[in-house]
Structure formats: structure tokens, C-alpha cells
Amino acid sequence: MIKIVITGSNGLLGQSLVNLLLKDKEKYAVFGFSRGKNRSGRNDFNFTSIDITKKDELQSKLHAIKPDFIVNTAAMTQVDACENNKEACDVLNVEVVKWITDVAANLNMHIIHISTDFIFDGIKGFYKETDIPNPLSYYGLSKLKSEEILQNSKVTFTILRTILVYGKVFDMSRTNIVLWVKQMLEEGKEITVVNDQYRMPTYVEDLALACKLVIDNKVQGVFNISSDTLLSILDIAHQIAETFHLDKKLIKPISTSELNQTAIRPPKTGFDLTKSKSILNFKPSPFKEDLQRFKETLI
Numbered sequence: 537m538i539k540i541v542i543t544g545s546n547g548l549l550g551q552s553l554v555n556l557l558l559k560d561k562e563k564y565a566v567f568g569f570s571r572g573k574n575r576s577g578r579n580d581f582n583f584t585s586i587d588i589t590k591k592d593e594l595q596s597k598l599h600a601i602k603p604d605f606i607v608n609t610a611a612m613t614q615v616d617a618c619e620n621n622k623e624a625c626d627v628l629n630v631e632v633v634k635w636i637t638d639v640a641a642n643l644n645m646h647i648i649h650i651s652t653d654f655i656f657d658g659i660k661g662f663y664k665e666t667d668i669p670n671p672l673s674y675y676g677l678s679k680l681k682s683e684e685i686l687q688n689s690k691v692t693f694t695i696l697r698t699i700l701v702y703g704k705v706f707d708m709s710r711t712n713i714v715l716w717v718k719q720m721l722e723e724g725k726e727i728t729v730v731n732d733q734y735r736m737p738t739y740v741e742d743l744a745l746a747c748k749l750v751i752d753n754k755v756q757g758v759f760n761i762s763s764d765t766l767l768s769i770l771d772i773a774h775q776i777a778e779t780f781h782l783d784k785k786l787i788k789p790i791s792t793s794e795l796n797q798t799a800i801r802p803p804k805t806g807f808d809l810t811k812s813k814s815i816l817n818f819k820p821s822p823f824k825e826d827l828q829r830f831k832e833t834l835i
């Protein structure tokens with residue numbers, strides 16, 4: 537059995553990965569770590585209610601389990617919240633990674649850490665794993681610092697960088713681009729969507745599959761994980777409306793300068809996926825196809 541701890545097992549990626557791994561209970565022993573109660577809607581795995589910013593508790597639980605892998609999905613993911621609360625962002629997004637790395641150094645535990653396109657400034661776009669980061673936001677900076685902790689350590693690790701993740705799991709603490717656009721348009725509400733920021737959205741099931749590929753093949757290093765389509769967020773909203781047969785006219789464009797967001801967003805990210813396709817055997821697809829697959833799970 538491969539023992540796997542998933543931090544943030546109540547989150548979007550966390551729940552998706554729990555569900556994916558539990559399809560093979562003979563092979564994977566899954567341990568979920570998350571705040572509050574288990575919100576995955578299933579109790580056929582080992583769940584620990586834990587605030588992972590409590591260092592001693594986190595480290596002693598890991599020492600007791602001695603996992604083969606830890607997938608660190610827990611993070612402060614709201615970009616403006618990180619800008620407004622830098623200390624809390626530092627603890628969860630940076631310090632926790634250091635504490636996990638310290639445990640891994642003693643336990644021979646492989647760390648799979650989730651990072652972001654926001655480590656880049658969004659000028660060049662189509663980033664390779666080797667491109668030089670230049671974060672514009674505190675969130676991006678915190679994620680870059682977490683990557684550097686792993687890069688400068690001697691532990692076995694894999695960093696999966698991803699972009700604008702969407703999907704649906706049992707009980708969600710926050711929404712995402714696809715569910716938000718779908719819900720607002722279904723309710724006949726007008727929405728404003730930014731037309732000068734470009735992303736390659738990622739279906740959470742594909743990101744979970746990438747985590748499983750890393751576990752199965754023990755692949756190390758940094759990998760980009762997203763769909764293969766770079767679109768403006770406005771075009772993303774239009775494609776969501778088309779897929780779910782909703783009224784596109786309710787979507788009104790707005791520019792970044794009019795939006796007045798607290799944290800600065802990179803204008804154009806997107807990934808070069810060559811490395812993850814060839815080494816990880818990751819198979820990205822166009823956003824429109826991913827959306828269709830997602831739609832079929834909702835029926």
C-alpha cells in the first residue's frame with residue numbers, strides 16, 4: 537500500500553484527489569488533513585481534522601503516519617486576501633511547506649506541492665518550467681517562496697504549477713470561474729468579466745490525475761498542468777455560456793484598469809506543456825472539451 541497524506545482534503549483539488557485515489561483502495565491508503573469536519577461526503581478514508589498551521593500537531597501527525605507521499609493542496613488561495621493578510625499568507629503558504637520539508641527530510645516522504653502561474657509577471661505568456669519567475673502579488677510571491685524551500689532542500693519533491701482551477705466536489709467552501717458564470721447566467725444576472733487577462737483554465741480532475749501520475753511514477757521536478765488553450769477570461773466566460781446554453785449577452789466586458797482589484801494580476805500567463813506531456817505523460821485537452829466532460833458529470 538502507498539500511504540498518501542492530502543492536506544486541504546476538503547478543498548476542490550483535495551476532494552477530487554481523495555475520490556480518484558479511493559477508486560483503488562488496494563493500492564492507496566489515503567489520509568486527509570483539513571480544517572473542521574470532513575466535507576468530502578465519504579468516510580471510507582482516514583480523515584484528521586487539523587489546522588496545519590499548528591506546527592507541532594502537523595509534524596507529530598506526519599511522524600505517526602509515516603506517509604510515502606504528501607500532497608500539499610492546502611493554501612491561502614484568494615489573491616486579494618493574501619495581499620490584505622500577509623502574515624496569515626506567509627504561515628500557510630510558506631512556513632507550513634518548510635515544516636513539511638523538515639519532516640520529509642527525516643521520513644523519506646515525497647512531497648507533491650501545488651503552485652501557480654501567479655509566480656510569473658504575465659508579460660511573456662506560455663511559460664516553460666524553466667522561465668524566470670517575477671510575481672506581482674503577495675500570493676504569487678508566497679508560492680514562489682514555497683517552491684524555493686523545496687528547490688533548496690534535499691528532499692524528494694514534485695511541484696505542479698497550475699492555472700485557474702475549476703470543477704465541482706461534494707461540499708465546497710468557495711466557487712470557481714465555471715460554477716460562478718454558470719450560476720449567475722442561470723439566474724439571469726448580468727456579470728462583468730475581465731477582457732485583458734489571459735489564462736489556460738484547468739479542470740480539477742486533470743490536476744488530480746497529474747498528482748496520481750506523479751505518485752505512480754515517482755516523477756520529480758517542476759511540471760506545468762493546465763488545459764492547452766489560452767483564452768481571455770471574457771472568452772472563457774463565453775465558452776461556458778455556449779457549453780451550458782446560457783445567454784452570452786449577460787456577459788459584459790471590463791478591463792483590468794476598471795476592475796480596481798487589490799492585488800495585481802499577471803496579464804497573460806498560460807503554460808508550455810511540452811515537459812508534462814513527454815515526462816509525466818499528461819494529456820491536456822482544449823478547454824471546450826474539458827468543459828463538455830465537466831458538464832457530463834453534472835447531469
Ligand SMILES: NC(=O)c1ccc[n+]([C@@H]2O[C@H](COP(=O)([O-])OP(=O)(O)OC[C@H]3O[C@@H](n4cnc5c(N)ncnc54)[C@H](OP(=O)(O)O)[C@@H]3O)[C@@H](O)[C@H]2O)c1
Pocket residue numbers: 543544545546547548549550569570571572586587588589608609610611612613628650651652653698699700701702709710
Ligand atoms: N484554485 C485555483 O484557481 C488555483 C490556481 C493555481 C494554483 N492553485 C493552487 O492549487 C492548490 C489547491 O487549490 P484549491 O482550489 O483546491 O484550493 P481550495 O479549494 O481553497 O482548498 C484548500 C483547502 O485547504 C484547506 N485549508 C486551508 N487552511 C488550512 C489549514 N490551516 N489547515 C488545514 N486545512 C486548511 C481549506 O479549508 P476550508 O475549506 O475550511 O477553507 C480548503 O479545504 C492550492 O495550493 C492553490 O494555491 C489553485
